[in-house]
Amino acid sequence: MTAGRGAPDVVVIGAGVAGLACAQDLVAAGVAVRVLEASDGVGGRMRSDRVDGFLVDRGFQVFNTSYPQVQRRLSLPALALRPFTPGVLIHTESGRRRLTDPRSQPSALAGLLSGRVAGARDLAALGALAASDALLPPHRLKRRPDRSTRAALAGAGFTDAFVERFFRPFLSGVFLEDRLETSARVFHLVWRSMLRGALCLPADGIGAVPRALAAALPDDAVRLETGVERLTDDGVETTAGESVPARAVVVATGPGPAVALMPDVEVPDYRTVTTYYHAPERSPLHEPTLLVDTRRRFLNTCVLSEVAASCAPPGRALVATSVLGADAEGREPALREALSEVYGADAGRWELLTVRTVPEALPAMAAPQELTRTTRVAPGRYVCGDHRATGSVQGALASGARAAREVLRDLPSR
Known part of the structure; x- marks a missing residue:
């Protein structure tokens, strides 16, 4: 692998888990790869941030240990996984019920x-x-x-x-x-x-997953803060005006940027989700369990600091609550009322730490649903991501793996 020492064989646009999986498999086959990522870190939708000493994912996420692509690519012990309770608490009109x-x-x-x-x-x-x-x-x-x-x-x-x-x-x-x-x-x-x-959360947040994938690549394979303006006849042009030649290009971005770069690509509708992170003085539920509501005032809520103590500073708690759609005026106060009821605590006193909205969180997957689709779009042009498979980490990784297979099948011998 000689990425960074000349023109790569393949440019992968986007350092989310699909693009990183694609790059991993191409590198393993001896192909020179350069991954171009517009943001300042790898992961796409799977990013984690520190906010006032709290560890906050960009939207509530869980990590499933049984996915075949996960087991193939990642060392689970190295992620220091912290498990959720293998069940769910259901808030009903008659109180909580446990399944x-x-x-x-x-x-x-x-x-x-x-x-x-x-x-x-x-x-x-x-x-x-x-x-x-x-x-x-x-x-x-x-x-x-x-x-x-x-x-x-x-x-x-x-x-x-x-x-x-x-x-x-x-x-x-x-x-x-x-x-x-x-x-x-x-x-x-x-x-x-x-x-x-098992449903888990890495001790360092969900962002630990793409960081582990990226760590398996050569040091110079990923270029951050390098957006792509357009595809060219012989590669890509970055937003800074740099030409990067390549024999094949894989677009591994979210659906919006993918369509901007490849207007003929069809993508499904996507679901938007917003997660509210509250920081109470003490934990309102002393167990790492998802809690759902039969009145569906929210999707789910969880005390993340009970799952992974590293999510909150000592003596504090972190509660994540997700709702469908974008944030809107009046939504968070109404949510506090619901949380007060389901947790049996005064959520009105909780600090609102931050709000994270993910506009393209998950593709709609109504029946009949294709479980996998070719990544080929045109000669030397490919697209991968969960919109080409199923809306999950497994789907994104599998789509990246398929893109690598199809690139290797098509790439002319050097």
């Missing part, structure tokens, strides 16, 4: 059998769904006829009441839509990954 996987916490079985969370029919359906999705190989799940998640849950035997009490509020935070219209194929694959892995 926990009894495989990881056998003591939770008694609570499930009490019928406070689910009746016998729903428990049986939940057990059958868990067995099917956890044990069937992914290719079998991918070949099922596609329909909406809501239709799939009804077909699996769940009552409407349980779907509204659990699946709808919980999956709203997973897919960033609250009508259960996401592809059932995507749902089953994501559900499988949750059953087979």
Whole structure:
């Protein structure tokens, strides 16, 4: 690999996880690669910042250990992962209800059998769904006829009441839509990954993941603060007017910049999410558990400092709460009222640390959903990202890997 010592074979535009995965595989094949990133750090949507001593991700995110691409590319022990509780707290009109996987916490079985969370029919359906999705190989799940998640849950035997009490509020935070219209194929694959892995957060924030990917590249492979103005006949031109020749170009940006560089590329609609970070004096919930609301006043909320103590200074707590859409006047005060109710604390006294809105957080994945798409756009031109696969870290990494395979297949021999 000789990036930086002359013209690269391939330019990758964007140092998000898709672009970094693509670059990793090209470098492993002996191809000279240069990654051009417009911002001051790698990660794209997966970035972490320090704000007044708190560690804040750019939008609430979790890390799933079971994704095949994650297991292939990353050392999980090196990320110092801190796990969430393998379950969820559901705020209902009758108070909190806990739904926990009894495989990881056998003591939770008694609570499930009490019928406070689910009746016998729903428990049986939940057990059958868990067995099917956890044990069937992914290719079998991918070949099922596609329909909406809501239709799939009804077909699996769940009552409407349980779907509204659990699946709808919980999956709203997973897919960033609250009508259960996401592809059932995507749902089953994501559900499988949750059953087979653990949901965690790196001790240094979600930004540790792309930093680990970038660390596996040669030192001079990534150029930060180098935006790309346009593609040229023989490479790219940066926003500073520099020409960077290359035999192939991979656009691994978000959907907006991708379309600006390649107007013929079709991208799906994207979901916007806003996360409010509050800093109370003490933790309002002494466990690392996601909390959802049957009234759907928010997607989910969590005391991040209970997951990873490194998220907050000593003696302080950090609460992350996500909502669909952008921030708007009056939204945060209304959210404080909801948080006061669900946590049983006076959220009106909490410090608002920061607000993070991610306009292109996740692609819409309504049925029928293609689970993977070619990255080829034109000779020597490729595009990758979660909009070419599924809206997840796995989808973004897999799309980057596919781009590398297609580049290697097409790249003329030197």
